[in-house]
Amino acid sequence: MSEKVILVWFRNDLRIHDNEILLEAIRKADKVLPVYCFDPYYFQKTADGVTKTGNFRARFLLESVADLRKNLRALGSELIIRTGNPAEILPQLAETYQVNEVYHHREVAYEETDISEQVEAALWKIRLNLKHFIGHTLYHKEDLPFPIKDIPNSFATFKKKVERDSNVRHCIDTPENINTPEIADAGELPTLQQLGLDEPVDDPRATIKFTGGETGALTRLQEYFACSNAVTTGKGRNVSADHSSKLSPWISLGCISMRQVYWAVIKHEQETHIHTGALLLELLWRDYFRFMFKKHGKEFFANDDTETQPSASQDALFETWKKGETGIPFIDASMHELNATGFINNFSRQMVAGYLVRDLGIDWKKGVAYFEEKLIDYSPASNWGNWAFVAGLGHDPRDNRYFNITKQASELETKSGFISIWLPETVAVE
Structure with missing residues (x-):
């Protein structure tokens, strides 16, 4: 009797603790094949010229995948790493290693679910099932x-x-151990440069170093x-x-x-x-x-009936917001910190989002895209959901009454070191 092999497709579940698909695969299969794909889709530029994944988040992702590989190896296993379209890579690996089934955690945002559907269709062509888990x-x-x-x-x-x-x-x-098929080519972790990104420069004012x-x-x-x-x-x-x-x-x-x-x-x-x-x-x-x-x-934002007609003046205002040059100290400090570290706290996010949408009158979806690029903790549902809430959209029936962001932000005291822009080249190296 041939051995049963289950391929575990890791996405946003880069852990061995409390990971249902990994434990279930170990229970149901003779051998488990862990795989991670770096999908070029997430490292492209949008039509507006915005990079979907900035270098801080990309570095954090690389560190996280490397740590997952290390932890899997400690259990006697291995992580196959590939760069390319999962709908092409996973069927190829499935045929190479005679996989019987593929496990993955279900996503909810439309880009992620679309990728799952592409993979599911590709696997179905070779008569394999993509099993969905909720985790x-x-x-x-x-x-x-x-x-x-x-x-x-x-x-x-x-x-x-x-x-x-x-x-x-x-x-x-x-899991205490994982039995994995013999792997001839586990693949190398790509570099930031191979993903089309520069190495981020760590700002000395950051209060925490995020290591994935x-x-x-x-x-x-x-x-x-x-x-x-x-x-x-x-x-x-x-x-x-x-x-x-x-x-x-x-x-x-x-x-x-x-x-x-x-x-x-x-x-x-x-x-x-x-x-x-x-x-x-x-x-x-x-x-x-x-x-x-x-x-x-996609109907989550069905009541967004705004017609965006960007003008030169709006583009200029958006640039001042992105660069932290609005003249409002708290807003500017928050944007400087976001740009320099990839992270700001939730209150700061609410304030800068409200200022962009309500005081500057900029389309909230431009803010969504900018946060997607910059945030080290970007999550589609939370990012879109929070921005929609600030913009007065979504389906929560509470009135999202206007409050004067400029007045509130200008009255906030800030002793943040990010009140001014830090230039790496001005820092002496000893």
Whole structure:
């Protein structure tokens, strides 16, 4: 009897802990073939000349894939790395290694689902099944108190019902070893230059160095708890909002699952009585936006009836916003930090987005595209969902009343080192 081989197609699930497709493949197959594809689609320029993936996020991705390979090798396995269209590469590998089935985690944003459909069609031509799993949310779809089509459009209602009537599943087991077919050519990790990008320059003003991979994610989680202990002056007090977890880059690539974070938070709170509710709230927002995409698809923005007619003056205003030259200190400092590090906190994102859309009158989708390029923690559902919310779109029935961003931002004090632009060439090297 021939051996059963299952190909595990890694995408935004770059971890060995709490990874259902990996563990299920180990249980169901004699041998498991882990694969990651660097799809050129994500490194192209759009029609507007914007790069879909900037160099900070691309470096973080490369580090994450390298860490996944290291962790798989520690379990006696290997990660095949290829650069190209997954719809071409996966069928080729399937035939080479006599694969019986392909596993992957289902996505919700239309670009990602379109790629899945292309892969599924290509595999079907060689009579192979692409099996879909759900592994990117805190609450499993099957555990929600309502079917997807009836999910409340209001976040407040969604939160209330889910927290009252649903439970977060516990993390699944971590594999102890993985039996993999003998691989002749595992492939090399591409360089940034091969992906068409320059090496990013790390800004000395950055408060954290984001290093991609599951190892870095677990380290950062413990650092966050240590920080929360340090800033808490009394038993049971909330952690300061200035000390955000900064876990989102690792969560976005699935280097750590939201369930891992959730249960680690619960354990930490039980042991220390220090509450970190803000972090759990952010996890729930991520769920909400993913489920909204699942429910509405491209119709998520159906009420956007704006006709964009870009003018020279609007283009000039957009450039001042991108470069942090608006004259509003908080806005400019936030944009300088985004450009220099690939990360700003959620409050800063809301402020710069509101300023672009409401004060400058620029099409919100231009902001979406710019954030996609720059953010190290870019996630389609969260990025589009948050921008739509700021723009007063989406399906949440609450009134998104106008508030004066310029006045609010101008009254914010900022001692940020990013108030001015840092030029790498002006820094002495010793």
